Amino acid sequence: MKGSELTRLIAGHVFLHACMAGTRMAAPLLALHQGYSPLAVGVLLALFSLTQVFLALPAGRYADKYGLKRPVGLAVAAATVGAGLAVAFPVFPVLCFSALMTGGATGAASIALQRHVGRAAQGATELKRVFSWLAIGPAASNFLGPFVAGLLIDHAGAVAGDITGYRAAFLMMAVVPLGTWFAVRGARELGPVAVVPGARTTRVWDLLHEPLMRRLMLVNWCLSSCWDVHTFVVPVIGHERGFSASVIGSILGAFAIAAALVRVVMPVFASRLHEHVVVAWAMVLTAVMFAVYPFMQTPLAMGVCSVLLGVALGSVQPMIMSTLHQITPESRHGEALGLRLMAINASSVVMPMLFGTVGAAVGVSVVFWTVGVVVGAGARPAWLLRPASSTGHHHANVKARKTGG
Numbered sequence: 300m301k302g303s304e305l306t307r308l309i310a311g312h313v314f315l316h317a318c319m320a321g322t323r324m325a326a327p328l329l330a331l332h333q334g335y336s337p338l339a340v341g342v343l344l345a346l347f348s349l350t351q352v353f354l355a356l357p358a359g360r361y362a363d364k365y366g367l368k369r370p371v372g373l374a375v376a377a378a379t380v381g382a383g384l385a386v387a388f389p390v391f392p393v394l395c396f397s398a399l400m401t402g403g404a405t406g407a408a409s410i411a412l413q414r415h416v417g418r419a420a421q422g423a424t425e426l427k428r429v430f431s432w433l434a435i436g437p438a439a440s441n442f443l444g445p446f447v448a449g450l451l452i453d454h455a456g457a458v459a460g461d462i463t464g465y466r467a468a469f470l471m472m473a474v475v476p477l478g479t480w481f482a483v484r485g486a487r488e489l490g491p492v493a494v495v496p497g498a499r500t501t502r503v504w505d506l507l508h509e510p511l512m513r514r515l516m517l518v519n520w521c522l523s524s525c526w527d528v529h530t531f532v533v534p535v536i537g538h539e540r541g542f543s544a545s546v547i548g549s550i551l552g553a554f555a556i557a558a559a560l561v562r563v564v565m566p567v568f569a570s571r572l573h574e575h576v577v578v579a580w581a582m583v584l585t586a587v588m589f590a591v592y593p594f595m596q597t598p599l600a601m602g603v604c605s606v607l608l609g610v611a612l613g614s615v616q617p618m619i620m621s622t623l624h625q626i627t628p629e630s631r632h633g634e635a636l637g638l639r640l641m642a643i644n645a646s647s648v649v650m651p652m653l654f655g656t657v658g659a660a661v662g663v664s665v666v667f668w669t670v671g672v673v674v675g676a677g678a679r680p681a682w683l684l685r686p687a688s689s690t691g692h693h694h695a696n697v698k699a700r701k702t703g704g
Contacts, residue, residue, distance in 0.1 A: 312436025314478035319405040320444030321472045326394045341655025348644035350403025358407040359637025374408035382473035414633045417624040430617040431565040441555030449548025521677035523643035554605035558613025574618040579681040584611040589671030593664035
């Protein structure tokens with residue numbers, strides 16, 4: 300895959316994901332500022348994933364049928380409308396709608412982008428390399444979105460944290476998705492995947508007949524819960540301790556920078572990395588960090604924990620995506636990506652509400668410790684998550700021809 304083409308796709312990923320990341324930080328802070336409870340904030344955060352639960356599979360099939368540009372164009376329009384409405388009506392019901400729109404748009408575009416990159420790659424080593432580069436997009440935008448939104452909230456209004464600052468933040472989030480379209484519209488569409496005439500019709504759940512796919516889904520669920528709990532707990536802890544929006548955004552940004560940097564380094568060592576080893580050790584480090592995080596009282600200490608978590612969790616997604624493309628048929632990559640996204644976002648809908656309930660009852664520290672135990676236990680299944688051979692991408696294509704998938 301050409302470097303200029305990959306750069307376009309990374310840029311497109313950055314702009315659209317930054318919209319969701321910034322909105323996901325600003326909307327809960329505004330809700331807390333307006334007096335809503337941690338439970339209400341948990342519901343609001345859950346809505347960023349709810350649309351993706353229902354859209355992921357249709358979006359995957361849509362990407363399998365139409366390729367890259369049409370799904371991304373629709374996603375850009377949805378994200379711009381969603382964030383834009385929060386500028387005009389910064390009230391809780393509209394914030395909920397904005398969460399649905401920006402979350403769904405980002406998920407649909409991610410499926411199309413990941414499918415395109417996976418199809419263009421040749422072999423397991425290049426899969427790890429290109430997915431490491433592509434994953435820099437969300438990692439970078441997880442810093443840029445919250446950081447820019449935090450600065451606007453604190454400094455765009457007459458007084459730090461007034462409604463004008465929040466409007467400015469949402470306006471910026473409504474504009475940045477347009478950069479995605481300008482980046483992606485010049486990309487080269489790949490040809491359609493050949494389907495064997497007379498092949499039997501397949502169902503999405505057939506993908507789960509593969510034991511490695513089931514194991515991958517379990518491990519991915521554990522890891523996605525870690526991202527969710529960090530995104531939820533840091534603003535709540537920061538608010539309780541009197542940190543400003545800029546400080547909270549910087550702590551979340553430190554996590555994102557570390558995740559981006561580890562993904563910059565990973566392509567250099569792609570040929571030496573084994574997916575199951577990276578994922579298993581990342582889960583062990585995450586469990587340790589979650590055990591100590593609640594004891595960190597200062598922004599600096601929380602920032603250090605965020606950096607270490609960013610290194611651990613940032614290394615995981617390229618390995619997961621490489622494995623997924625090796626164990627699924629090429630003609631069903633979009634569908635498999637949709638199934639993965641649906642599963643982890645179904646969890647993301649339930650988890651923030653559960654986090655809010657537990658946090659309100661016994662404190663948010665318990666949330667950290669509980670998820671830490673779960674992810675630590677998931678290290679063993681992750682260690683067993685290894686394709687049959689390094690040529691799994693080739694075997695998946697052979698399987699596609701045999702099944703007509």
